[in-house]
Amino acid sequence: MNNQLRTIAVDLTPVLPGGENGGAKIFVLELLRRLAEMSPQTQFVLLTQVASHEELATLDRPNMRRQMVVGQVLANSLRPRLLGLASRVLPHLPGRLRRVVSRLGYKVNAMLKRGSSSALLRDMAADLLFCPFTAPTYFEPGVPTVCTIYDLQYNTYPEFFAAEDVANRERTFIEACRRATVLAAISDYSRDSAIAHGNLASSRIHTIYLRMAQRIAPGVENDKAILRRHNLTPQGYLIYPANFWRHKNHEMLLTAFGMVRHQGLSVDIKLVCTGAPGARQDWLISAAHTMNLGDHVLFPGYLSDADLATLIANCKGVVFPSLYEGFGLPVIEAMAAGVPVACSNTTSLPEVAADAAILFDPRVPTQVAQAMIALVENEALRARLIQAGQRRAAEFSDSECMAREYWELFQHALANVKHENLLTGAYADGWVGHCLHIQVAPAANKQTLAIEFSVPEWLPERRLTMQVSLHGNRLGDSFVFDHTTNAALSLPIEPAGGGYEVTITPTFVPAYTGHGNDHRELSAILQKCGIVHADGKYDALFPEKVNA
Amino acid sequence: MNIGFDISQTGSGKAGCGYFAHALIQRMLELAPEHRYSLFPSFGDFYFDALMPIGNPYPGRDVHYGPRHLTREAARVFWTGNNAEVSLGLPDIIHANNFWCPTQLTSSRLIYTFYDMGFVVDPSWTTETNRVGCFDGVFRSAIAADWVVAISEASRTHYLSVFPHFPENRIRVIYPCSRFADSSAEGRRPKALDAVSVGSYWLSVGTIEPRKNQRRLAEVYARYLALGGVPMPLVLAGGEGWLMEDFQKHLAELGIEAQVVMTGYVSDEELIWLYRNCYANLYPSLFEGFGLPVLEGMQFGAPTLTSNSTSIPEVTGNAAILLAPEDIESWAQAMLRLAMNRNERDQLGMAAQKQAALFNWKSSAAALLQLYDEALASPKRRVEA
Numbered sequence: 001m002n003n004q005l006r007t008i009a010v011d012l013t014p015v016l017p018g019g020e021n022g023g024a025k026i027f028v029l030e031l032l033r034r035l036a037e038m039s040p041q042t043q044f045v046l047l048t049q050v051a052s053h054e055e056l057a058t059l060d061r062p063n064m065r066r067q068m069v070v071g072q073v074l075a076n077s078l079r080p081r082l083l084g085l086a087s088r089v090l091p092h093l094p095g096r097l098r099r100v101v102s103r104l105g106y107k108v109n110a111m112l113k114r115g116s117s118s119a120l121l122r123d124m125a126a127d128l129l130f131c132p133f134t135a136p137t138y139f140e141p142g143v144p145t146v147c148t149i150y151d152l153q154y155n156t157y158p159e160f161f162a163a164e165d166v167a168n169r170e171r172t173f174i175e176a177c178r179r180a181t182v183l184a185a186i187s188d189y190s191r192d193s194a195i196a197h198g199n200l201a202s203s204r205i206h207t208i209y210l211r212m213a214q215r216i217a218p219g220v221e222n223d224k225a226i227l228r229r230h231n232l233t234p235q236g237y238l239i240y241p242a243n244f245w246r247h248k249n250h251e252m253l254l255t256a257f258g259m260v261r262h263q264g265l266s267v268d269i270k271l272v273c274t275g276a277p278g279a280r281q282d283w284l285i286s287a288a289h290t291m292n293l294g295d296h297v298l299f300p301g302y303l304s305d306a307d308l309a310t311l312i313a314n315c316k317g318v319v320f321p322s323l324y325e326g327f328g329l330p331v332i333e334a335m336a337a338g339v340p341v342a343c344s345n346t347t348s349l350p351e352v353a354a355d356a357a358i359l360f361d362p363r364v365p366t367q368v369a370q371a372m373i374a375l376v377e378n379e380a381l382r383a384r385l386i387q388a389g390q391r392r393a394a395e396f397s398d399s400e401c402m403a404r405e406y407w408e409l410f411q412h413a414l415a416n417v418k419h420e421n422l423l424t425g426a427y428a429d430g431w432v433g434h435c436l437h438i439q440v441a442p443a444a445n446k447q448t449l450a451i452e453f454s455v456p457e458w459l460p461e462r463r464l465t466m467q468v469s470l471h472g473n474r475l476g477d478s479f480v481f482d483h484t485t486n487a488a489l490s491l492p493i494e495p496a497g498g499g500y501e502v503t504i505t506p507t508f509v510p511a512y513t514g515h516g517n518d519h520r521e522l523s524a525i526l527q528k529c530g531i532v533h534a535d536g537k538y539d540a541l542f543p544e545k546v547n548a
Numbered sequence: 549m550n551i552g553f554d555i556s557q558t559g560s561g562k563a564g565c566g567y568f569a570h571a572l573i574q575r576m577l578e579l580a581p582e583h584r585y586s587l588f589p590s591f592g593d594f595y596f597d598a599l600m601p602i603g604n605p606y607p608g609r610d611v612h613y614g615p616r617h618l619t620r621e622a623a624r625v626f627w628t629g630n631n632a633e634v635s636l637g638l639p640d641i642i643h644a645n646n647f648w649c650p651t652q653l654t655s656s657r658l659i660y661t662f663y664d665m666g667f668v669v670d671p672s673w674t675t676e677t678n679r680v681g682c683f684d685g686v687f688r689s690a691i692a693a694d695w696v697v698a699i700s701e702a703s704r705t706h707y708l709s710v711f712p713h714f715p716e717n718r719i720r721v722i723y724p725c726s727r728f729a730d731s732s733a734e735g736r737r738p739k740a741l742d743a744v745s746v747g748s749y750w751l752s753v754g755t756i757e758p759r760k761n762q763r764r765l766a767e768v769y770a771r772y773l774a775l776g777g778v779p780m781p782l783v784l785a786g787g788e789g790w791l792m793e794d795f796q797k798h799l800a801e802l803g804i805e806a807q808v809v810m811t812g813y814v815s816d817e818e819l820i821w822l823y824r825n826c827y828a829n830l831y832p833s834l835f836e837g838f839g840l841p842v843l844e845g846m847q848f849g850a851p852t853l854t855s856n857s858t859s860i861p862e863v864t865g866n867a868a869i870l871l872a873p874e875d876i877e878s879w880a881q882a883m884l885r886l887a888m889n890r891n892e893r894d895q896l897g898m899a900a901q902k903q904a905a906l907f908n909w910k911s912s913a914a915a916l917l918q919l920y921d922e923a924l925a926s927p928k929r930r931v932e933a
Contacts (some may be wrong), residue, residue: 156676157676157680159677159680251683251684251687252683255711258713259709259710283651287691290690290713290930293713363668363679364668364669365668365710366668
């Protein structure tokens with residue numbers, strides 16, 4: 001294997017404790033275990049946050065360690081307070097303004113997460129940054145970066161998200177498209193959506209399927225306590241394994257089931273809807289009750305993997321009427337369990353299920369109802385689906401293969417790291433921490449780096465010292481300035497480009513010096529930064545050109 | 549009685565749903581001014597019109613207007629909150645007219661106007677955003693509404709087939725009626741019709757969109773011409789909808805582009821003129837909740853050829869030629885026959901006017917007030933646990 005990938009940083013800061021991340025977390029943990037097994041010579045550094053740092057200890061092994069980068073202080077201070085404020089104020093703003101505010105919020109949030117550690121990857125000598133939850137928060141110029149894209153549901157169904165959520169997801173997607181050397185998509189459907197929406201070159205995004213069909217295995221074969229607890233008999237029920245998110249389309253399923261029961265079935269069949277309890281579940285329970293389906297629809301609540309696997313292994317069939325999936329893992333898991341499946345004919349599902357499921361339009365209740373009846377009554381079809389399903393699941397079962405595909409993608413990123421002008425270390429509002437990183441791409445001719453700072457009069461330390469270095473070597477003398485001096489700098493750069501660093505001392509934290517609640521470590525305010533080319537063309541790095 | 553009534557879609561540029569609420573509230577205020585009316589300029593967060601009038605557009609003895617929300621988000625917070633009913637002064641009736649449906653009312657009787665569910669027959673007939681909002685609203689009505697007002701028997705039957713649990717005795721048909729009060733109006737000739745002689749054009753009214761079936765109508769017309777039909781032009785009156793970008797190309801392929809006049813959007817005055825002066829009105833729609841363009845055409849004496857499916861036969865009675873909307877040959881043959889038979893055509897026109905007169909807003913408003921009385925006299929359908 002390639003020994004250039006000595007250290008890989010993996011951003012696990014989006015991991016939340018428990019099941020809140022849904023299927024993505026399960027996939028990421030499995031992938032990391034496989035990668036660690038496969039590449040014992042590579043050090044994996046998992047960047048974590050305080051809430052899930054301990055939980056992720058299950059990943060510790062000789063070549064995989066955790067490093068907490070979002071800690072207690074931050075968790076208790078500015079960020080949650082900002083988010084709290086945002087959640088109180090935002091609902092009262094019109095949608096368009098909410099999106100603008102949220103876009104700013106995303107940047108502040110991302111910068112706060114990074115804190116002052118603008119050289120995190122360089123300090124740990126990371127050869128690659130892997131962002132399995134999409135957002136390239138810890139991106140540093142010159143470090144190849146790989147992001148995984150799950151879906152663009154926020155773009156297809158914005159009505160299922162709060163306006164600020166749409167803005168955050170959009171921002172995350174755009175940042176990933178911009179920063180990542182290469183991207184992985186979990187299906188061709190997601191890849192095509194990303195190419196279309198992000199205007200991506202198709203060579204920059206590769207489909208790597210989720211291959212982990214055997215994730216959930218039934219508990220001890222005879223342990224059917226979960227069935228008894230809910231008064232279920234084997235083969236006596238259909239099941240929809242899905243959280244009660246809007247796009248999962250439970251209302252349509254209940255409607256179709258009401259039609260099925262009204263038409264009459266040859267056997268008495270129940271419907272089980274698994275998913276975490278909450279307001280949506282309460283509503284659906286109450287709806288089922290009003291629809292006279294109370295005795296026939298079961299809501300068992302949150303289930304352990306073993307209980308869920310037992311329920312799936314013993315069901316008559318899985319019905320999956322989701323309006324949107326990036327992949328649709330439960331479909332493959334049901335097939336692996338030898339259970340016939342009926343699922344939607346939209347988004348990634350036809351690609352994943354192929355001809356091994358009954359496909360229906362999840363927007364047409366008569367079609368969903370017919371599929372449920374066929375799933376229960378058509379024995380010949382059931383037998384064919386079970387067989388075809390097992391073959392299909394086999395194609396999605398090799399998580400080593402999935403890890404290999406990621407490893408190849410990492411190698412590909414390493415070989416294709418982009419050379420372009422980039423700036424990190426400045427907050428969206430212009431404040432700079434102790435250090436500004438500027439990567440300058442090679443150019444045909446000489447170029448000049450132009451930087452301009454301003455300093456408010458109220459700084460605790462009136463005089464600031466600035467030092468420029470290239471790849472760690474000081475360039476010239478340090479430069480002292482204050483609020484009366486114009487801190488503009490013009491630096492000639494060789495055609496080869498390189499990684500420049502501007503350090504400014506001293507720094508201060510406004511909250512500690514009586515300037516409000518701002519806990520950031522700050523030095524001066526960046527007014528402007530850009531590269532002036534020999535032909536006079538100006539490439540602005542700050543303020544950024546705003547993407548619409 | 550304290551009647552809360554959703555008028556959120558009655559702002560300028562109102563379409564069918566908005567007109568239903570607009571006409572009913574006007575007639576109810578005339579028929580029963582003794583009630584207290586609370587008119588809601590916003591209702592839920594699905595349909596939201598930021599440009600609703602500042603003051604009450606329907607004055608009356610005891611008519612109140614509000615709350616008027618500035619943003620969709622504010623409307624959502626109010627209408628999904630548990631305090632909505634109390635802040636409104638616990639109306640006896642809350643009548644939803646815009647597809648959205650509250651689920652938290654514990655005291656007011658919730659009346660829900662159900663227009664149609666074409667979107668569960670063929671989801672491509674509308675946008676996905678609209679489909680999601682409409683299905684969500686209708687589903688919620690099947691859970692939470694005390695009474696449903698269906699705009700046709702066909703709509704009522706469809707509702708009960710999708711929601712068989714809903715009590716049949718709590719869903720009642722109240723027909724919409726024409727938007728035009730004066731059946732003797734002459735209207736105004738549209739510019740696009742300058743070159744067309746009065747009384748000798750086929751008319752078809754409606755937005756150009758898949759559900760209205762104009763592609764097939766074009767094929768019918770081409771077939772009619774090919775069979776030697778009288779060469780009267782076909783006038784399509786209505787704006788361009790969705791998924792029909794290649795409609796012009798379709799006409800060209802059929803070789804009939806020169807004979808088809810597309811007027812684009814027409815004003816009500818122009819519409820009246822078109823109905824009044826056509827040889828016949830062709831309306832082969834695949835799905836309707838009611839079929840207002842059929843009724844309005846008949847009101848102005850337009851001889852009518854239309855679909856024999858969904859709600860349309862309820863509108864036409866025996867006063868129109870009814871045909872399967874997919875059956876191109878039947879349509880072409882019926883047009884050939886009618887074109888040759890001026891007498892039958894004139895008979896149809898007179899019968900149409902008589903049939904249209906059966907629908908009037910006053911009866912519909914009276915039926916609605918009667919329904920409110922019954923709703924108030926019977927318990928709420930569902931008691932929240």
